Amino acid sequence: MNQVAHPATRIGTVRADAARNLEAVLTTGARMLAADPGASIASIAAEAGVDRRTVYRRFASREDLLAAIYEARLKAVEDAIEDARLREAPVAVALHRYVENVIGVNRTWPVDLSRMLADDTVRARRDTSVREVDAFFERAVGEGLLRQDLPKGWASALLPQLMHLVNRQLPELTPGQAADVVVDTLLNGLGTP
Amino acid sequence: MNQVAHPATRIGTVRADAARNLEAVLTTGARMLAADPGASIASIAAEAGVDRRTVYRRFASREDLLAAIYEARLKAVEDAIEDARLREAPVAVALHRYVENVIGVNRTWPVDLSRMLADDTVRARRDTSVREVDAFFERAVGEGLLRQDLPKGWASALLPQLMHLVNRQLPELTPGQAADVVVDTLLNGLGTP
DNA sequence: ATTAAGTGCTACATTGAAGTGACAGTTAAA
DNA sequence: TTTAACTGTCACTTCAATGTAGCACTTAAT
Numbered sequence: 001m002n003q004v005a006h007p008a009t010r011i012g013t014v015r016a017d018a019a020r021n022l023e024a025v026l027t028t029g030a031r032m033l034a035a036d037p038g039a040s041i042a043s044i045a046a047e048a049g050v051d052r053r054t055v056y057r058r059f060a061s062r063e064d065l066l067a068a069i070y071e072a073r074l075k076a077v078e079d080a081i082e083d084a085r086l087r088e089a090p091v092a093v094a095l096h097r098y099v100e101n102v103i104g105v106n107r108t109w110p111v112d113l114s115r116m117l118a119d120d121t122v123r124a125r126r127d128t129s130v131r132e133v134d135a136f137f138e139r140a141v142g143e144g145l146l147r148q149d150l151p152k153g154w155a156s157a158l159l160p161q162l163m164h165l166v167n168r169q170l171p172e173l174t175p176g177q178a179a180d181v182v183v184d185t186l187l188n189g190l191g192t193p
Numbered sequence: 194m195n196q197v198a199h200p201a202t203r204i205g206t207v208r209a210d211a212a213r214n215l216e217a218v219l220t221t222g223a224r225m226l227a228a229d230p231g232a233s234i235a236s237i238a239a240e241a242g243v244d245r246r247t248v249y250r251r252f253a254s255r256e257d258l259l260a261a262i263y264e265a266r267l268k269a270v271e272d273a274i275e276d277a278r279l280r281e282a283p284v285a286v287a288l289h290r291y292v293e294n295v296i297g298v299n300r301t302w303p304v305d306l307s308r309m310l311a312d313d314t315v316r317a318r319r320d321t322s323v324r325e326v327d328a329f330f331e332r333a334v335g336e337g338l339l340r341q342d343l344p345k346g347w348a349s350a351l352l353p354q355l356m357h358l359v360n361r362q363l364p365e366l367t368p369g370q371a372a373d374v375v376v377d378t379l380l381n382g383l384g385t386p
Numbered sequence: 387a388t389t390a391a392g393t394g395c396t397a398c399a400t401t402g403a404a405g406t407g408a409c410a411g412t413t414a415a416a
Numbered sequence: 417t418t419t420a421a422c423t424g425t426c427a428c429t430t431c432a433a434t435g436t437a438g439c440a441c442t443t444a445a446t
């Protein structure tokens with residue numbers, strides 16, 4: 001793992017593409033930080049096939065790299081919400097589409113936002129997304145899709161866990177199939193009818 | 194937070210009880226490490242009202258402290274399983290009792306075991322508990338409590354998440370009430386019947 | 387061919403946490 | 417009262433990770 005790179009190895013991979021390197025650092029960083037929040041810049045850089053120094057050329061500090069990763073996830077979630085049309089589409093349709101979208105987001109950006117809530121801008125954007133989903137759940141209750149005798153916040157707390165769990169437990173499923181499992185579990189549970 | 198302790202402050206709290214200090218370090222450590230796996234020994238000691246040096250007198254290293262905490266959780270889970278009589282009691286009864294017990298365990302020892310699976314002894318004990326619960330789920334399917342068209346490992350992966358979630362989301366519930374919510378969600382989901 | 391952008395590599399300073407040692411003071415038990 | 421068990425405090429050492437500097441090299445664009 002910490003083996004010294006052969007001098008000739010780098011030739012050919014150098015400057016493959018600056019943009020590709022940037023993306024590799026971000027996605028690899030997201031994956032490694034999700035597995036171990038204390039992962040070092042050096043280990044992330046190595047895993048991304050990039051020198052540690054290169055990371056510091058793009059990001060002023062570790063904090064900056066984390067911010068960029070969280071930003072990427074935040075944006076992806078916002079896109080997922082918008083695409084699902086949570087306010088207009090039929091609740092059953094919107095739910096499935098939202099779940100499928102976020103499952104995809106979780107595969108590329110599995111990082112946990114909760115550790116980044118110190119930043120006010122991040123918190124505000126995150127709260128906006130949360131409110132959007134909460135409003136959708138209210139509509140789902142109103143239209144009879146969800147029970148109304150649920151503890152406050154229970155549904156909106158459970159769903160993210162299910163979406164995270166399905167990626168960890170059933171990674172071989174397509175996002176669509178994974179969404180089937182999540183929605184079925186959310187609505188019907190695992191008990192016999 | 195890092196304020197210098199007043200000389201007179203320690204008088205009266207010193208040597209209240211060695212055993213109490215030990216327990217405080219363990220439970221406080223469990224709580225803080227669950228919130229932030231990178232929490233320093235110094236911060237844990239401070240939160241537990243104990244000097245950093247005292248921690249090192251009980252535990253040879255940080256690794257040792259973690260091992261003690263994981264050991265405590267492991268033991269508590271094993272007790273929870275035994276108390277629930279997963280092999281003999283009626284499935285519905287055993288499930289509820291197991292859930293209620295583990296919810297209690299999670300409140301005192303919320304640490305995530307998955308980061309400690311390097312140790313072979315820990316892994317073996319943990320696997321034994323997991324197998325016990327898996328066997329129970331098979332029995333539950335056989336007796337018609339759970340559906341049989343579920344993805345492999347889905348139920349046994351979902352239940353721990355639910356038990357963890359209910360503690361984070363509904364901490365004001367008693368363990369019994371929390372177990373009601375978890376079991377109901379597991380079996381029936383959140384959709385209208 | 388020349389220039390600009392980007393990268394790898396070696397080396398260095400800084401910082402925070404881990405871990406140890408030694409000493410003084412307190413409390414409970416003898 | 418004396419002793420043994422703990423604890424707090426100050427003072428280190430060690431180490432890993434962060435963050436910087438400078439140089440040589442490669443590639444794409446002009």
